[in-house]
Structures are given as C-alpha cells and as structure tokens.
Amino acid sequence: MSERGAMLGLCTVELFLPNGHSLKEKRQILHSLKDRLRKLNVSVAEVGDQDLWQKALLGIACVSNERAHVTSVLDQALNVIRGVPTLEVLQSRIELL
Known part of the structure; x- marks a missing residue:
C-alpha cells in the first residue's frame, strides 16, 4: 500500500421521482436503490x-x-442511478477531498 493517504469522494445526486404518489412509495424506491448502490461498497x-x-x-x-x-466507483454509482427507469437525475456533483 502506498503512502499517498486516503482519498474521499462525495457524490450528491438530486433526483426526481415522476411517479411518486406518496412518501411511502418514495421510500420503497429509494430503499431498493440504496441496496443496489451499497453493493459498490x-x-x-x-x-x-x-x-x-x-x-x-x-x-x-x-x-x-x-x-x-x-x-470510478462514484461514476458506477451514477450509472446505476441513471439505469433506474422510475428516476430522473436532475443534478449530480462529485467532490474529491
């Protein structure tokens, strides 16, 4: 392992759920999405x-x-989100710290 130090990446994503009719429905969609994203560690x-x-x-x-x-990992996460047909990405931003 090199001595370069830790790199933190933060991605914020603003989403639109056009078919969201309740907070319960929204939470179900987001729970499923978060489970898929966590597979990327x-x-x-x-x-x-x-x-x-x-x-x-x-x-x-x-x-x-x-x-x-x-x-690479944060780009993969954005691709997973963009692949969900019930979501629309309004904005995304990646910051490296």
Whole structure:
C-alpha cells in the first residue's frame, strides 16, 4: 500500500421521482436503490428533501487510497442511478477531498 493517504469522494445526486404518489412509495424506491448502490461498497443516505414525494437528495461516499478508484466507483454509482427507469437525475456533483 502506498503512502499517498486516503482519498474521499462525495457524490450528491438530486433526483426526481415522476411517479411518486406518496412518501411511502418514495421510500420503497429509494430503499431498493440504496441496496443496489451499497453493493459498490459505498455509503449512501438520503440527505435532503425527505418530506417531498417526488424529489430526493442522496449523498454517496467512497474512500480509497487511489483517486482513480474513487472516481470510478462514484461514476458506477451514477450509472446505476441513471439505469433506474422510475428516476430522473436532475443534478449530480462529485467532490474529491
């Protein structure tokens, strides 16, 4: 292992759920999505818009000793999210710390 130090990647994703008709339905969709994302060994949480039926703000974090690995994992996470037909990505942002 190299001595480069830890690299933290944070991805925030604003989502629109066009078919969301209740908070219960929204939470079911997000729970399924979060389970799929965790298979990528990331931490994921709903960090905003919890009281809105059709919007969600997710935070996804990844830690590694290599910048390329962090970037790759967060790109994969975004691809998983974009592959969900019941969701629309309004905005996404990746920060490396």
